[in-house]
Amino acid sequence: MKRFETRAVHAGERRATGRADRQSNGSAAGETDGGFYPISTPVHLSTTFAHNGIEQTDRVLGGEEPGYSYARYGNPTVTAFEEAVAALEGEGRAFAFASGMAAMHAALMAAELTSGATVLAAEQLYGSTATLLVQVFGAGGVETRFVDACDLEAVERKVAELKPRAVVVETISNPLLRVADIPSIVEITKAAGSTLVVDATFGTPYLQRPLELGADIVVHSATKYLSGHGDLTAGLVITGAPYDAALDQIRKLVGGVMAPFEAWLALRGLKTLPLRMERQCENARLLATRLAVHPKVAKVYHPAEKDHPDNEVARRILADTGGLVSFELAVEDPEEGRAAAFRFLNALDLCIRAPSLGDIYTLAIHPATASHRELSPSRRERLGVKENLIRVSLGIEHPEDIAIDIEQALESV
Numbered sequence: 516m517k518r519f520e521t522r523a524v525h526a527g528e529r530r531a532t533g534r535a536d537r538q539s540n541g542s543a544a545g546e547t548d549g550g551f552y553p554i555s556t557p558v559h560l561s562t563t564f565a566h567n568g569i570e571q572t573d574r575v576l577g578g579e580e581p582g583y584s585y586a587r588y589g590n591p592t593v594t595a596f597e598e599a600v601a602a603l604e605g606e607g608r609a610f611a612f613a614s615g616m617a618a619m620h621a622a623l624m625a626a627e628l629t630s631g632a633t634v635l636a637a638e639q640l641y642g643s644t645a646t647l648l649v650q651v652f653g654a655g656g657v658e659t660r661f662v663d664a665c666d667l668e669a670v671e672r673k674v675a676e677l678k679p680r681a682v683v684v685e686t687i688s689n690p691l692l693r694v695a696d697i698p699s700i701v702e703i704t705k706a707a708g709s710t711l712v713v714d715a716t717f718g719t720p721y722l723q724r725p726l727e728l729g730a731d732i733v734v735h736s737a738t739k740y741l742s743g744h745g746d747l748t749a750g751l752v753i754t755g756a757p758y759d760a761a762l763d764q765i766r767k768l769v770g771g772v773m774a775p776f777e778a779w780l781a782l783r784g785l786k787t788l789p790l791r792m793e794r795q796c797e798n799a800r801l802l803a804t805r806l807a808v809h810p811k812v813a814k815v816y817h818p819a820e821k822d823h824p825d826n827e828v829a830r831r832i833l834a835d836t837g838g839l840v841s842f843e844l845a846v847e848d849p850e851e852g853r854a855a856a857f858r859f860l861n862a863l864d865l866c867i868r869a870p871s872l873g874d875i876y877t878l879a880i881h882p883a884t885a886s887h888r889e890l891s892p893s894r895r896e897r898l899g900v901k902e903n904l905i906r907v908s909l910g911i912e913h914p915e916d917i918a919i920d921i922e923q924a925l926e927s928v
């Protein structure tokens with residue numbers, strides 16, 4: 516198999532499209548009449564695909580022959596993106612969705628979270644995933660219990676006690692960047708027969724490939740690092756047997772599919788994933804080091820920092836320490852935390868005050884009023900999301916320009 520960087524550039528591209536003209540003119544897959552073919556996968560903006568004879572349509576619809584018939588069932592541009600992501604994850608089949616949440620919903624359905632089932636979820640989970648479990652799956656009779664995914668003894672205890680049908684964790688959590696010990700959690704879930712679902716959005720296959728470590732289902736918000744340019748919304752589920760057949764069916768019937776133009780943009784973005792991640796991880800490390808000694812910063816959260824609770828786990832199981840840094844502003848009066856955070860964010864010039872992460876642009880947010888807004892103040896407090904906390908998602912700009920901007924904004928704190 517070719518190396519990760521090579522697969523990022525070539526996987527999925529120039530795939531056979533099953534074009535009708537192949538049979539009539541004898542040309543190879545993707546070739547045109549002139550004997551040339553595009554080096555970039557075309558955007559197939561067609562809802563329906565015709566064949567040379569109805570017998571072939573019958574075989575394609577019946578699944579006896581690979582091919583395309585109707586866009587909700589599959590589209591060649593979307594397949595190209597799926598194949599590229601599956602090639603980076605190393606194994607499994609990828610299913611693309613219209614958003615990360617649509618992907619997570621489909622993954623949880625494929626994990627058979629039906630009435631009477633219990634799911635054990637990391638308390639560090641992305642807020643909308645936790646709410647999806649509690650409200651949507653809860654209404655369908657699924658019980659959600661939470662556990663600190665970084666406390667392996669607690670995970671082991673709860674799995675033994677609850678025998679959950681599924682366990683849901685994230686590679687790296689938001690906003691304190693806690694790192695789940697996936698290899699150890701795999702051992703626990705395998706022994707209990709629970710399905711392990713890993714949201715690898717913050718890690719990407721560049722940092723860790725959970726399927727290779729034994730996880731059952733991987734989910735990504737491709738809105739973030741995989742596409743990387745802040746210009747599309749998409750999600751992916753990557754898995755193998757026995758979950759892939761269910762996913763295929765769920766996707767067809769629920770219909771939250773990825774659109775072809777988004778797939779084309781995402782496929783293009785994916786090619787530079789290793790380059791972007793390398794730079795973003797480096798930028799995050801440099802910023803964390805600088806902030807750690809800054810007098811206006813009370814505390815830095817970054818897995819490469821020696822005092823991060825998961826520093827050892829991160830070094831053991833991740834290829835690098837990720838592209839995010841969070842930090843608490845130094846404020847004397849805790850009541851002043853929000854005002855100081857707002858002053859800091861308003862003073863930024865280069866870095867953009869906006870939610871989301873994983874873009875080429877450096878983005879900064881105030882988690883207490885953004886990603887964790889829906890939580891009660893006491894739950895935020897328990898999760899360590901303080902009013903003076905800022906999260907920065909590093910872009911690919913020069914690290915010195917990012918640091919200069921952040922340091923000048925810190926003057927306003």
Ligand code: PLP
Binds near residue numbers: 615616685738748750
């Ligand atoms: N998972 C994680 C870890 C996220 O951060 C997000 C979005 O921020 C999602 C899932 C949902 O993705 P999307 O916004 O593409 O639906």
